[in-house]
Amino acid sequence: MVTGATSGIGKATAEILAENGYDLIITGRRTVLLEDLKKALGVKYKCDVLSLNFDIRCREHVETAIDHLPATWKKISVLVNNAGLASGLDLIQNGSTDDWDRMIDTNVKGLLYITRKVAALMMEAKSGHIVNITSIAAKEVYEKGNVYCATKHAVDALTEGMRIDLLPYGVRVTSIAPGMVNTEFSTVRFKGDRERADKVYEGLIPLCAGDVADAVWFAVSRPAHVNINDMLIMPAAQANATIAYRK
Ligand code: NDP
Numbered sequence: 012m013v014t015g016a017t018s019g020i021g022k023a024t025a026e027i028l029a030e031n032g033y034d035l036i037i038t039g040r041r042t043v044l045l046e047d048l049k050k051a052l053g054v055k056y057k058c059d060v061l062s063l064n065f066d067i068r069c070r071e072h073v074e075t076a077i078d079h080l081p082a083t084w085k086k087i088s089v090l091v092n093n094a095g096l097a098s099g100l101d102l103i104q105n106g107s108t109d110d111w112d113r114m115i116d117t118n119v120k121g122l123l124y125i126t127r128k129v130a131a132l133m134m135e136a137k138s139g140h141i142v143n144i145t146s147i148a149a150k151e152v153y154e155k156g157n158v159y160c161a162t163k164h165a166v167d168a169l170t171e172g173m174r175i176d177l178l179p180y181g182v183r184v185t186s187i188a189p190g191m192v193n194t195e196f197s198t199v200r201f202k203g204d205r206e207r208a209d210k211v212y213e214g215l216i217p218l219c220a221g222d223v224a225d226a227v228w229f230a231v232s233r234p235a236h237v238n239i240n241d242m243l244i245m246p247a248a249q250a251n252a253t254i255a256y257r258k
Pocket residue numbers: 014015016017018019020021038039040041044065066067068093094095096097117121144145146147188189190191192193194195196197199220
């Protein structure tokens with residue numbers, strides 16, 4: 012199950028899992044993109060794909076979607092908690108409370124709603140693997156990143172908590188923390204301002220979604236006795252959250 016599979020890292024992760032023989036549950040809000048991906052993966056990799064169309068912020072919709080999965084689809088071996096976003100980039104005193112709600116509700120609460128339901132299924136099966144897509148923003152805090160960084164720090168803490176709580180049930184838990192990845196992320200953060208979004212990646216080669224999907228696949232494909240706890244993956248041109256070398 013890959014959340015936020017309609018674009019970027021989630022879409023690339025769905026593709027690499029399909030390529031490696033997984034059947035997939037893909038989720039997102041944009042129905043047309045979900046259905047396009049479902050069709051494309053089914054044709055290219057001959058896998059079964061189930062699409063779930065909900066806003067991860069809506070607890071009732073998340074719970075209903077998972078409760079109503081047909082029994083075979085409840086055998087979820089891998090959950091990639093990827094759906095997430097940044098909204099705005101402002102000093103704390105100027106931040107929009109709507110942006111804050113959007114980030115906290117999506118990145119933290121939405122992730123929790125999904126995890127609670129899927130973890131219960133994995134516990135029953137006594138196996139599973141949860142991969143949380145965090146960020147360099149889970150490790151560092153940068154100017155104007157305040158609330159986004161806080162949500163990703165929260166997911167780092169939740170990753171540890173999940174690992175501890177699910178330990179007796181054979182459920183592995185991994186966090187993957189990328190630096191700059193050229194996806195729709197910055198366009199969403201800057202509310203459709205493509206010019207501003209493109210500037211984020213100007214003069215350097217950012218990661219692409221496939222680079223992060225490769226890391227997910229590495230973690231998921233380790234032997235059953237191995238858990239990758241945490242991976243920090245950066246573009247070679249980015250030293251940390253704030254220092255990048257631009258030509
Ligand atoms: P994209 O904007 O390309 O993809 C985000 C995905 O999340 C989309 O599929 C979107 O689907 C889904 N999503 C967002 N909000 C909701 C919601 N309320 N309900 C359901 N689905 C939602 O960005 P990325 O691929 O870059 O982002 C994926 C993850 O990677 C995020 O958690 C992000 O924080 C993290 N990340 C990104 C980095 C980057 O530089 N790009 C770096 C580090 C981490 P839809 O709109 O269809 O609902």
